Amino acid sequence: MSQIYLEHAATDRAAHIWRYTTWEKAHPTGKVDDFPSSTSPKISISQIDGNPAPSGVSIGEASTSDLERLGHDLDFDDGTxxxxxxxxxxxxxxxxxxxxxxxxxSPLLIKIxxxxxxxxxxxLIDIGDQVEGEIITLIEGNANWTGILREGRYGQNSIVNDVVTQITGQRLLRCDSLTLERDAQIKAGTVNASSSQAKIDIRHWLPEPGSSLKVNGSILSSEDNKVDSHIEISHTGRxxxxxxxxxxxxxxxxxxxxxxxxxxxxxxKGADAGQLFHNLLLSERATANSIPELEVLESEVVGCGHGTANGPIDEQQLFYLSTRGFDxxxxxxxxxAAFLNAPLSDMGSQELHGYLIQRIENHLKTI
Incomplete structure (x- = not known):
C-alpha cells in the first residue's frame, strides 16, 4: 500500500484539490515521502442514549472480500x-x-x-438494502493529527442520515468515497468546530436510477484555524x-x-443537482473562499446550478435583536447559531439535531 501512495505523493499545486491547502501542509510531518508511526483509535458503537447497538448492527475487522466489495480503489483523481x-x-x-x-x-453513535x-x-461502510436510520460518527480524543478514510455503499431503497463530526481542536485529514445504490435517500452531514487544521475530501457517487443525496456542512472556525473542504458529487445514473x-x-x-x-x-438523463456555499465573516481578519464548479455532459437534465455568498453579520438584524432585549x-x-443551524436542522431528526447542537454550542463562545 505504501508503494501505491508513493506513486501519487507528488501533487500538482495547480490542481483544484491542492490549490488552497497543499499536500505538504496536510501531511502530518510536512515531508510527503515520510511514513511516520501511527496508532489505531479506539472504536465503540452504541445508541445515542447509551444503550447497546441493536441487532443487525456490528463493527469489526474487515476481510479481504469486504475490501474488494466496498473499497473504491482509492482513485480520487488529483487528490489520490x-x-x-x-x-x-x-x-x-x-x-x-x-x-x-x-x-x-434511535440514532447510532460511532465513537472514534x-x-x-x-x-x-x-x-468501510456497508449499509444494507431498505435500511432506515441515523448514524453519527464522532471523532474525539487527543491525537495531534488524525487521518480517517471512509469507503462503502448505501444499499437500495435505504433511507439514512449519516453525520460525521469532529470537535477536538486538532488536525484532521478526512477522505470519504461512498456510493448510493438504486433509490437510496441519503442525508450526509459534516460538523467541524475549531479544528486547528482540517483537510476534508468528500466524494459521493450516484450510478443508479432514483438515488437522492443531500450534503450539508456546518463549519465553525476561530483563532488561526484553517479548514479546507472539497466535495464532489458524480451523477451517472438516470x-x-x-x-x-x-x-x-x-x-x-x-x-x-x-x-x-x-x-x-x-x-x-433527468439529473437534478445544485450547490450553495455561505460564509459568515465574524472578523475583519477572517477570510473565506468558495469555488463551486459544474461539469455537465448530458443535455436532458432537470436542472444544475450553483451559488456562493460571503458577508459579515447583518447590522440590521443586530439592531432588531437589541430592540428585543438582547445585548x-x-x-x-x-x-x-442561527446561521450554523440552517444546515444542522436539515441533517436529520430532532434527536440528532439536539445532540449536534450540544456538541458545538460551547465553541460559539470562542468567536
Missing amino acids: AAPTFIAALADSVSILTIEDKTKLE ETTGDICSIRL ETYSRLEWHSACGGKSNTTGTGMLRIDAGA EEQARSALI
Whole structure:
C-alpha cells in the first residue's frame, strides 16, 4: 500500500484539490515521502442514549472480500495522495455493517477516540438494502493529527442520515468515497468546530436510477484555524438528485475554503443537482473562499446550478435583536447559531439535531 501512495505523493499545486491547502501542509510531518508511526483509535458503537447497538448492527475487522466489495480503489483523481496515505498508515481495516431491512429506532453513535501523536483509521461502510436510520460518527480524543478514510455503499431503497463530526481542536485529514445504490435517500452531514487544521475530501457517487443525496456542512472556525473542504458529487445514473449546502462561520484570523464539483455524466438523463456555499465573516481578519464548479455532459437534465455568498453579520438584524432585549454579545451569538443551524436542522431528526447542537454550542463562545 505504501508503494501505491508513493506513486501519487507528488501533487500538482495547480490542481483544484491542492490549490488552497497543499499536500505538504496536510501531511502530518510536512515531508510527503515520510511514513511516520501511527496508532489505531479506539472504536465503540452504541445508541445515542447509551444503550447497546441493536441487532443487525456490528463493527469489526474487515476481510479481504469486504475490501474488494466496498473499497473504491482509492482513485480520487488529483487528490489520490491523501486516501492512499491514510490507507498505508492504518494498521487494519474496520467495517460497519447494518443488515438489510434494519430499522434504527434511535440514532447510532460511532465513537472514534484518537490517541498518540498520529492516529489513523480506514473504515468501510456497508449499509444494507431498505435500511432506515441515523448514524453519527464522532471523532474525539487527543491525537495531534488524525487521518480517517471512509469507503462503502448505501444499499437500495435505504433511507439514512449519516453525520460525521469532529470537535477536538486538532488536525484532521478526512477522505470519504461512498456510493448510493438504486433509490437510496441519503442525508450526509459534516460538523467541524475549531479544528486547528482540517483537510476534508468528500466524494459521493450516484450510478443508479432514483438515488437522492443531500450534503450539508456546518463549519465553525476561530483563532488561526484553517479548514479546507472539497466535495464532489458524480451523477451517472438516470433520475438522480443532489443538493449541497455548506455554511462556514469564520472568526479571528481563521480561513475556510469550500470547493464543490457537481458532475453530470453523459447518459445521466433527468439529473437534478445544485450547490450553495455561505460564509459568515465574524472578523475583519477572517477570510473565506468558495469555488463551486459544474461539469455537465448530458443535455436532458432537470436542472444544475450553483451559488456562493460571503458577508459579515447583518447590522440590521443586530439592531432588531437589541430592540428585543438582547445585548450585543447575545445578539451576535444568536445570529451565528442561527446561521450554523440552517444546515444542522436539515441533517436529520430532532434527536440528532439536539445532540449536534450540544456538541458545538460551547465553541460559539470562542468567536
